Amino acid sequence: MKKNTKKFSSLIAVIFAALLIGITILSNNTDSEHYSAGNSKDEITATDKGSADPSKKDTAEDDKETENSSKEEPSTDWTEDIFAGYTLIEVDGGDLSGHREPNVVVDIGFGDREYYAFTNEYGQLVKVIAKEIILQDDSTEPVTSSGRYYRDEAKVPGVESKNLDEGHVIADSLGGVSNAYNITPQNSTLNRHGDQAYMEKVIRDAGGCTDFVAIITYPNTTTQIPSHYSYTYTIKGNVIKDEFDNINPDEYNASLESNTSTSNSNSSSNTTAPAENSSSGSNTTTTVDSSNTSSNAGSTSTAGTVYWTPNGKSYHTTKDCSTLSRSKTILEGTLEESGKSDPCDRCH
Known part of the structure; x- marks a missing residue:
């Protein structure tokens, strides 16, 4: 009986030793596979860095797209710099009030047109600009029988004179509104038959213009009646400059x-x-x-x-x-x- 027990113990020892050897071999094989896989990954990284790490690839592509996007889009809108120092406000196009706020900029283009008017610290209208002048379209816009957008123009101080018109800086026919930020008291003959009228006709006949800039000057800081107008605009690549005094030609x-x-x-x-x-x-x-x-x-x-x-x-x-x-x-x-x-x- 004791002899059999001794044999059984020896058998268990042999089996345990065999299991221990198997576990050791399996562990070595696993380490070898891990080492091999590591070498394989290093080789991929060395030969194709763009696809070694999917997360890094996505990040790199996103950075590249962001960089390309910043190159394609302008850094700022063309209006941002010119608005510096001014407060952008909204005024109804048909507002008949002759009052102007100082140091403001107002969009005076009818509809979707972007025409901008600027005042100085005295509330005088000193500059009007438009990237593109778009002619009035009476087939799609609410134009009166007299060719106007509105029944009347703003009553800027000075227009009560019988010799002065409520003159548009940018005419109705060129897409301008009738509030005080587009109206100046202008000599009637100049407005209807002189240089102002001639300039408007040239732009109409050309089908519009680009890079329109009007600079308006005054004899002093208390009046709203200009003394001089200076216009610059481009038609078919030609830069045109018109300057004239606010007088009867x-x-x-x-x-x-x-x-x-x-x-x-x-x-x-x-x-x-x-x-x-x-x-x-x-x-x-x-x-x-x-x-x-x-x-x-x-x-x-x-x-x-x-x-x-x-x-x-x-x-x-x-x-x-x-x-x-x-x-x-x-x-x-x-x-x-x-x-x-x-x-x-x-x-x-």
Whole structure:
């Protein structure tokens, strides 16, 4: 009985030893596999860093996309810098109040147009800009029979004068609204028939323009009546600059004609003085001695058509004379009908 027990114990010892050896071998194999897998991972990392770690790959791609996105998109909107120092406020396009807030910027474009008007610390309208001028479209926009968006314009101080209009900086036809941030008291003739009207026509005929900038100046800080306008805009790649004073162009041209005639008369008198004895009269001396060209032009004008303005002192031989370019009313007929005796110095 004791002998059998001894044999049974030996058998258990052998089995235990065998199990222990098996566990040791299995453990070594597992470590070997782990080592091999580690080498394999290192090799992938060395040959293809972009796909070794999926999480790192996603992060790298996200960073790359962010970088590309920042390059494609502009760093700031074009309006951000120009708004610096101003408070952006909203004013209804048809607001008839003539009051303006100081140091503000207002969108004065009808509908979705982005036209911006700026005031200074005195509430004077000093600048209006538009990246693109988009013409009025009466087929899709609520336009009145008179071509207006609104029934009236803002009553900016000064427009009560009979000689001043409620003048749009950007006209209705060009998509501008009628509140005080787009209206200035402007000479009626200038607004309706002068440089302001001519500029608006040029932009309409071109189908719009880009990079529009209006700079408005004043004689002092207390008035809302401008003294000067300066416009810059681009049409088909050509930069156009228009500058003019807030005055009646007809009266200005008439004064130019008067000054030119006076200067011409004085010059002729000084030139002809030595030849006085050879002439039969002072009038004849002035006409003949001024120059042969003037004499011939004068005889041609007498026989043909001449042009003049009601308040002008001179007559013109061509309707395209530069001194007539800003005149609202140009008359034509014979020299006798004009009642003028002085020829224009620029036409002759």
